[in-house]
Each structure stands twice: as structure tokens, then as C-alpha cells.
Amino acid sequence: MSVQSTAPVVAGGGMVRPVGFLTDIATVARRSVRSLLREPEAMAPALIIPTFFFIVNIGALESFVERNPGIDYRAFQIPVAIIFAVTGISRASVLVIDIQSGYLDRMLVTPVRRTTLLLGLMVADIVLAVALSLVVIAMGLVFGVRFGTGLLGILVFLALAVAWSLAFTGFPYTVALRTGNPAAVNSSFLIFFPFAFLTPAYLPRELMTGWMQNVAAWNPVTYLLEGMRSLLSQGWDGAALGKGAAAIGGLAVVTFVMAFRSLARRVATG
Amino acid sequence: MPPAARNGDLNPAIEAQGLVRTFGDKRAVDGVELRVEAGEIYGFLGPNGAGKSTTVRMLCTLLKPTAGRAAVAGHDVEASPGDVRIRIGVALQDAALDERQTGREILDLQARLYGLSAADRAASIERAVDLADIGDAMDDRVKTYSGGMRRRLDLAAALIHGPEVLFLDEPTTGLDPVSRTQVWEEVRRLNRELGVTVFLTTQYLEEADALADRVAIIDGGRIVEEGRPTDLKRAVGADVIVVDLPPEAIAPAAAVAETVPEVDAVTQGRRGITIATADGAATVGSVAVALSAAGLHPRSLTVRTPSLDDVFLLATGYRMSTVDPTAEAGAGAGLGRAGAAAP
DSSP states (O other), rough: OOSSSSSOOOOOGGTOOOOOOOHHHHHHHHHHHHHTOOHHHHHHHHHHHHHHHHHHHHHHHHHTTTTTOOOOOHHHHHHHHHHHHHHHOSSSHHHHHHHHHHHHHHTTSSOHHHHHHHHHHHHHHHHHHHHHHHHHHHHHTTTTTTTTHHHHHHHHHHHHHHHHHHHHHHHHHHHHHOOHHHHHHHHHGGGGGHHHSSSSSSSSSGGSSHHHHHHTTTOOOHHHHHHHHHHHHTSSSSHHHHHHHHHHHHHHHHHHHHHHHHHHHHHOOO | OOOOOOTSSSSSSSEEEEEEEEETTTTEEEEEEEEOTOOOEEEOOTTTSSHHHHHHHHTTSSSSSSSEEEETEEEEETOOHHHTTEEEEOOOTTTTOOOOOOOHHHHHHHHHHHTOHHHHHHHHHHHHHHHOOOOOOGBBBBBGOOEEEEEEHHHHHHTTOSSSSSEEETTTTTTOOHHHHHHHHHHHHHHIIIOOOOEESOOOOOHHHHHOOEEEEEETEEEEEEEOOHHHHHHHHHHEEEEEGGGGGGGHHHHHTTTTTTTTEEESSSSEEEEEEOHHHHHHHHHHHHHHHHOOOOOOOEEEOOOOHHHHHHHHHSSSOOTTTSSOOTTTSTOOOOOOOOO
């Protein structure tokens, strides 16, 4: 072995080039979508739970609730089924494994932009949310649910579901980045319950008990459900859709600030 | 600082001044000074918890120094981490790889993160596939790989973009002797053929001895000795006499040994004393006679050439506590074991 260099070495022999922001996202997303496609079985609970609740709720409550004029209970339940399917899905379990195994460090010694490490995972979340939503919408169509707003309504419906799903991923990502602990990430699922059930999931707000009405009025999912339902029954209702979108946006601001702050803290070199 | 020389002729590959890192009250790295020239294989030797990995993490831009400064490939790790990152390759402890991807996918991801063009990517991945020597398993998921295959893939991934400086944090810990030798061969070849500067941490004396042009011994966050392995060993003495003793006899035996004229230095250990001398064969008799005259009865007396462990003992006052998996069973901390290589 010689102390003297025998051949000049340039960084990458000139191969290394600056990478664009979107390219970094695409690179990270490629891996996370691939890992998603390799575990289709992970989709099973996300489909079984909403299907189960959809059928049970209709079986138990359809004829009772439809005594109130103007309610199509199947259409009423489809947004609930979508929320159950897409709320809480994320690649946070993958992220936490990367933290534990040291693979995240392997990425951090590369020039990759730090924010794309999270944004790339969210691309896979979007893919999964679209797939789950399409399955639930198809189920609704099979059960005779019709969209009063037509195909465009279905697309807006899908967009609301996916945007909600994405906004919610901020919670599990925050837990993953703060704790680096898989058990904590799994239990972050619990936050789903108040969001999903303290809402007009079963009955319209005007039929709910007083205290529950008040709680639901503060739950963003209430406005999401009402916005999505408006696409099915009422035709285009700008106010309902606007409130639904605002609810998603409000939650997204909170969860994304938490998640990206947690990312900054996790990758901080201090 | 002037712009980095392309091949490091002007700047050292790695330079650190007064590097400190504290975690709470603990000073994990406590004033490390480094100067590693381009093209060197530099061994960073120390027991667990000595501060090796913390130093590497600072040099790799993963951890900010609490005090002091460091530059790698001509760029300051704090001021311009991005410039450092594109010039270094890093294989961290425990070969961190995503088990659900194939070897080829891991290499591809790595190449994309460095912005390699499609053509460069294809060529680099082919080179890496050869280097990792994993064959058809390259298209299998990493979870099916053996420890040795993972290390070689990890090494290949670290080299995908042709780094100037390669950091290897305990590259062979936990590997079987055959895989270990394979990794050593690869490191030597990379250094010889590509001129890559290698900064290698290890807790194995043999590894530092076999690979490194220069070695720093780190203990308690400080570099306690530095130099070429041969020089370091020569400084201990031409020969070493290891005297295995019962615990109560160690201190008196050390006092007696020091009175023997041919003895250069005596160090006390947990299982006996180690004597440095110019001529072991000639001195061992005098030592035996002196000990016997003092009523001390060694369990054994062994003459051998000095090892890096002796250098470590002389610098720190204790032997490295790790049990080397390639050592003979029962050889323990290296006491009484024949030196790995003669100077």
C-alpha cells in the first residue's frame, strides 16, 4: 500500500450532478411506492374495516334513518366508508424502520434534500389513498349509490378523500420522527377514533344528541363528510365543499407543520 | 481556504482540529486532531465507546461538532456539508440496508440520489455489482442475504458515485473470517487501483495492522497514539515478554522486573505484566531468575514480537477489552497471544 495516491479521484469522476427537487422526490417515491406494491396484504385491513362498517351500518340503521324524509342512507354511509379506509394510512412504519436500521442515515450522508425524504413517502400515501378510495367508490356504485354531480363529482369526491388522507398522515409521521419507535407509530392509529366517530357518521347532525352535536361541530371530519355527502345528494353545493376543503386545509397546516418540524429535528446534526 | 484540489494534492483528505462532541455531560470526542493525506488508508482503532463512531458521524456531516472544526475533501463539514457529501462514501456500522429492496434497487436509488445520468447509472451499477460479488442474488431482496453479502453490498453502495474519501465504520464487525478477509482485499484494491482515501474505524487490532498505512489509537475520546503500525510497534521495543501471574503477584513482579537492567518498560495488566525489551530471548532468563529470587512464581512466561495491543497497553494502561473473533478460543483480550504480525 502506498501513501501516495496512484490515480486522481474526482467526485464521481465527474458523474455527480446537482439533483432537482422533483427528481429527489421521484427517487424517494419510487422506493416507497415499490415497497407499497410489495405488501398488498397491508391494504387488507384498510378495505375490510370500511366494508364491514358499511354493511353493518346499513343493515342496522337504513330503514330506521330513512324514516326521515330525504335521506338515502347508503349514499350517506359511503363517505364514512372512505374516511374509515383512508384515515391513518401512511408509510410511517417504513420510516420508523429506516430510523432504527440506520438506513435513514445512509440517505442523510447523500446530498438528498431532507424534505423530500418525507414528501417521497407521501407520494406512496397518495397512491394508496387513491386505490382505496376507488375500491370504496366502486362498492358504493355496486350498492346503488349514485352521484348527483356526475363524473366530475366523483373526481372531486376522490380528491377530497385523498387530500384528507394526506393531511392525516402528518400525525403518524410526527410520531415516527419524534420517537423512532414502531410501537408508538402503531398506537398513533388511536387518534383515528375521535376523528372518525365524534362526527355525524351515523346520523345527520340535527338528529344527534346535544353534546355530541357540539363536539361534532368542532371536528373537521364533520365538514368533510358533509361536503362529500353534498356531492352525492344535493348537487353542487359550494358552501359545503368549501367547508370540507377548509377543514382538510386546517388539519393539513397543523399536521404538516408538526411533521416537517419533527423531520428537521430528526435530521438536525446538532 | 483555496478551492479543493481535484485529487487532494494540496489539501489533506481529512483534517480535524480540536474536534469535540459532547452528549450531556459526556465528552464522547474530546479534542481530536487529524490529518489524513489523500490516498491513505487511515485506521481509527479503539474499544467500544472510545469515540470512533461519533468522530466518523461528525466527519460525515451527520453530527455537528460541539467545538473544533473538520474538513473533508477540502470542504468544511459544518460550513458546506453539501460539498462534503458528494465527495464521500459512507458505510456505517451494521450495514444499514433496506431489507425489502433488492441489491440492484438499493444501488440504483443510491446512484439517483447523486444525480448520475442514466448511462452513468447503468455503468456504475454494473461496476458495483462486480464489486459486491453477489451474482444473481443482486435481484433478490436483501433480507435473503448473508452478513458478508450485506457488507459487500453496503460497500458497493457507498462507492456508487466514485467518492474521494471512503468512511468505513467497523466494516467487519460480526463477520466470519472469510468474509472479513474478502472485505480487506476489497478495501486494499479500492485504495490501490482508484486511489480512494479510506478512513476506517475498527476495534480489531489485526484489522488496523493489516490494512492501515497509519493508525490512530483512540481512548476516552482522545487520540493517545498515532503513527505507522510498524513504527508504533517498534516504539514498544523489539520484543515483548508477557508474564502471566496471579493477581496478588502483579504489583510486586512489576517492581522486580523494573530492576532487571535489560528491561525497557513494564506495564501491569489484569492477568500479569508486559515487559518491553530489546532482546526478548536474552532477557527472559534474567526476568525469570529475578522473579524466582523474589519468591514470585509466574504461571507462564512468553516472548513474542510486539502487537498493536502492546502499543495500546503502553498508551492507555490497559488492553483492548474486545475478544477478537478470529483469535484462538480462550485467547481472551490478547494477553499471551502471539503478535499478529512482525514489524
